[in-house]
Amino acid sequence: MVAKVTTINVSKLREDFPILNRQVNGKPLIYFDNAATSQKPKSVIETTDRYYREYNANIHRGIHKLAEEATLAHEEAREKIAKFINARHTEEIIFARNATEAMNLVAFTWGKANVGKGDKIVLTIMEHHSDIVPWQLLAQEKGARVEYVKVDEEGSLRQDEIHELIDETTKLVCVTQASNVLGTINPVKEIGKVAHRYGAMFLVDAAQSVPHMRVDVRDIDCDFFAFSGHKMLGPTGIGVLHGKREHLQKMPPFLGGGEMIREVHTTGASWKDLPYKYEAGTPNIVGAIGLGAAVDYLNKIGMENVLEHEREITNYAIRRMAEVNGITIYGPKGVAKRVGVLSFNLGDIHAHDLASILDEEGIAIRSGHHCAQPLMEFLNVPAMSRASFYIYNTKEEVDAFINALEKARKLFAR
Amino acid sequence: MSSDIYKDIILDYYRNPRNFGDLPEPDVRAKDSNPLCGDVIEMQLKINDGKINDIRFKGKGCAISQASASMLTEAVKGKTLDEVKAMGKPDVLALLGIDPGPTRIKCALLGLKVLKVGVYGYLGQAITEEVKQLV
DSSP: OOOOOOSOOHHHHHTTOGGGGOEETTEEOEEOBTTTOOOOOHHHHHHHHHHHHHOOOOOSSOOSHHHHHHHHHHHHHHHHHHHHTTOSOGGGEEEESSHHHHHHHHIIIIIHHHOOTTOEEEEETTOOHHHHHHHHHHHHHHTOEEEEEOBOTTSOBOHHHHHHHOOTTEEEEEEESBOTTTOBBOOHHHHHHHHHHTTOEEEEEOTTTTTTSOOOHHHHTOSEEEEESGGGTSOTTOEEEEEOHHHHHHSOOSSOSSSSEEEEETTEEEEOOTTGGGOOSSOOHHHHHHHHHHHHHHHHHOHHHHHHHHHHHHHHHHHHHTTSTTEEEOSOSSGGGBOSEEEEEETTOOHHHHHHHHHHTTEEOEEEOTTOHHHHHHHTOSOEEEEEOOTTOOHHHHHHHHHHHHHHHHHHHO | OOOSSSOHHHHHHHHSOTTBSOOSSOSEEEEEEETTTTEEEEEEEEEETTEEEEEEEEEESOHHHHHHHHHHHHHHTTOBHHHHHTOOHHHHHHHHTSOOOTTTHHHHHHHHHHHHHHHHHHHTOOOOHHHHTTO
16 A cells, blocks of 8 residues: 655644653653644744733724734634634634533523423534533523434444434534544534424534534534634634524623623613624633634645544554554544544553553543543443544654553553 | 553552452441542441451452552551541552552542541541542
């Protein structure tokens, strides 16, 4: 087999990430915990640094030079993000703290106004807790029901259950575009069509997809779309809710306060237009600007190249891991149906023991339930280890990872 | 091949746990889990004259949690309940012979927490803050 030549020059790209020079336990850091959060390139670090050094000011209200520059940079970031996900309108981009807050925003505004007794909310068994708990809380309050589409042995959503569960009583369908445990890429466009056929709203959790593949909210035709900045090279504390403008205009506000009001009187208040109606208080200005820089960086590489590189690494990792005795890899077999997230178990070694042994080798992986306890319960697996890749990971790192797995296996075999 | 955390003795206790299983008619039965990693430990005690006469544990989870629970059962057999109440993190670290570090310490302390909860329960005393904060 001839190896596909990736268009990413990884060794050059790695120079953009200062943290990759770090040693951990005397070994070079191998960072395979990208599904938890990604590392940050110099351009993002320097952009946030420059904001504080050169034009730190509150936005939207100040009539002075710094306020003008900060406002401009903040709103430019919003435009970059809108283009990045192909939003129809820039004001459809609402800044939140993270994907979790973005999804809670939908539950607290649209959900409280539209979900009632006996209504159904359809989720999938592979959802992250952030897609489950807000809807459980809402369902408890309103007397609605929450039901879950299950997965097949390969970790793909069961088509029959999608068609069975979504019906006239369904008010909302919420699906992750890419699973943070199984790596499965879900056919969100098709699921959205089913939801819309029954008049249900369609919310996509894109926390694990936006960092790794080209996404197009117009093509998916989702009503809401949520993701975090920190998993896509951006700072922590900034996330995005994309919503169709017609919905966002009609929905009640989320948090009340400054920034989001048009006028306030002792008797009441009126709201600003989009997107500010949903952005109460001084926002995470530096976070948004930093996320804009992250989008620039990803655009420079090209999202097709990002996905191709990750698939090459994932493919290689799957092949090498299969050589390790006793390994179980969860999720779709072929890389075409997945992002670079590999959850696995090695024999009967507990995931936390494995993570500790790998940490001694300077390798960062995640272990535990991955904020997806319903999925773990469904699969009847108490804990998994997870290696997740990004643009800066290499096959040499995968080789070191395999050696560490072998070390763990031998250690526990005695 | 060596590992800093996974010393031979810890792996030995994990693979061949001492005092594993059930006691017939125990005076105390206590169980707790660490929801973060799914570690579960149950302790069963036979108490006589204010002393731990016999002890067994059951559980599942990582090597650190299971080995430290097993080592603990050996260490406390014959001890008075007051002695057990006075035990803390340093005693468990001494048994393990290593400090597993801040991310794993809760695994190591689960067994002690369950044991102390059982003893306080037997004595009809309220569980102290110190015990609650072990895991």
